[in-house]
Amino acid sequence: MAQGRGEDIVSEFLDQNPQLVNWVESLRGHCETNKQWEARREFILRNMETFPTIQPGSPSPSLDRLLSLSMVWANHVFLGCRYPQPVMDKVNEMAEGITVKEAPERKTRDEIMGKTKRPAVSAVGADYLVKKTKPNDTDLKDPVKSVGHPAASTLKSGPSPGAPAEHQPFFNRLYKAVAWKLVSVGGYGPNLEHFEIFRSCVESCKASLSCVFVPLKDIPDLPSGRTQREGQVCELRCHTVYMGTGYGRDECAARAMASKEALKVFQGQKVTVKVCRRRFRGRDVEDLVLLDEQPRSQVFPPALSYPFQGDQ
Template identity: 90%
Template sequence: MKLKLRLESCKSPQVMAEGRGADIVSEFLSQNPHLVNWVESLRGLCETNKQWHARREFVLRNMEAFPTIQPGTPSPSLDRLLSLSMVWANHVFLGCRYPQPVMDKVNEMAEGITVIEAPERKTRDEIMGKTKRPAVSALDADYQGKKAKPNDTDVKAHAKSVGRPAASALKSGPPPGAPAEHQPFFNRLYKAVAWKLVSAGGFGPNLEHFEILRSCVESCKASLSCVFVPLKDIPDLPVVRTQKEGQVCELRCHNVYIGTGYGRDDCAARAMASKEALKVFQGHKVTVKVCRRRFRGRDVDDLVLLDEQSRSQVFPPALSYPFQEDQ
């Protein structure tokens, strides 16, 4: 099936949910009535009409680039297109930031779409008029970057070293009341993950674990933080792990640790970390607690997402620690 939406070219990749573009989408759907119900089934529960009309146009415009998509039939190609459409819509309407290659991809796919009165957002540094901080180590730069840009996803901290810091470099841990403060968000995220897994046929090894987790987090108006460190640079690994090649990924959301994964490269490590994180959502509830973890050769208090099962918890060493004094 070919979709031809003839819109006047627009230099800006921002999209439109009203006016000329919406008229053309409506005209296309009127000519293809068998697509109407299927397209509407792709709408998110929390999307406004403006957001949905814009993302719907993005999906319809780019279906031709995914020839294996069959309306009404789930497929990896459809999941990828929908994920890209969510990335673009989150960037336009919510101000989310993603790795530059991803942004270049979705902006190219959105060329010719125009959003009327799209929100304008500035970073904290732009608002406060701050200049860039002096250069710091790769891992510390990641910590500071996450504070300045809370919507960042896929923070890559390929740290050269994870040596022992000075004792004064760490606070005592998360602020008082942090678990209770974060609990309502993770209750919502638990429901979103539960529904997503039900629609995917249940938890299993063949799922796109990272895409499922990311889409659920974004549906709750948040983003994942991913930190990557070479496996060989991590102290305190279990003695049974003799492998020294590959990457380790740590996932956090709202500064709460949710999973760690090992893999031959970033993608494999991130997928494994997402799989481990989704396992936490298999019970009847999730709970945010303060737990002791090992960070750079030192025991620290960290916010951790746990399931309802009571058992002895042994956590992987932390790759990041957001509760630090400014360096």
């Protein structure tokens, strides 16, 4: 628990403000241990003055934000959860002066294995995706509409040289929107509504996602031992920038998996738009890809769509 002088400060503060005792206790989570709650309670009380609009006993956005930040800090200290670096910097600054006795020490899987690389983002695998596809290009605000492939002769060599710099400011804003959204829902995890979270963040930045669906049965060159041929593959883009690919039993499941993969990119300290080589319809093309700072092999699933088209 928060030890020594920290406990004395909290007790002294509550003795001087008895009207806060019942209210602050009502903020305790049902599953929190005494150690976790006493540390998080100290975090809340220490930082209340930085949220002057908080009125004890009355719900407010400021209170929700303070409670979210307190949970982020407690989840990091006691459960080993990781959050985007700007969020971690914020909660660590707010927790300055709080001492937690016998806090658990945790390592990530990569730290335990002595690795820093992350597997290539693909729910189907680079070898499963294709050279010949017939995608449905979708703006998520509209129903899925079928569109044909352009002729190969109309494909450009790729995005303009200045495209990454042009798109970077938007994705810097999106990074901040995703970071705070994940704080509000308790952090990145497998049980989130990944698509809804991602879509709301993109729309808050005055943009929209687009996705391409390809039936798995229409994808040739699957490994001979693979018996599963039902389902959909989904590719997500925003402002023509590729962000993730996912596989699922139907379009909704594939879209959710692609969103989950896309959100992983936002777990680092920043995101960067870069020009990368990808396969599209049997040939190498230059594509805009959103990346984090994790070192990894530059292996991407083949593109299901290619937005850089026009007369050569």
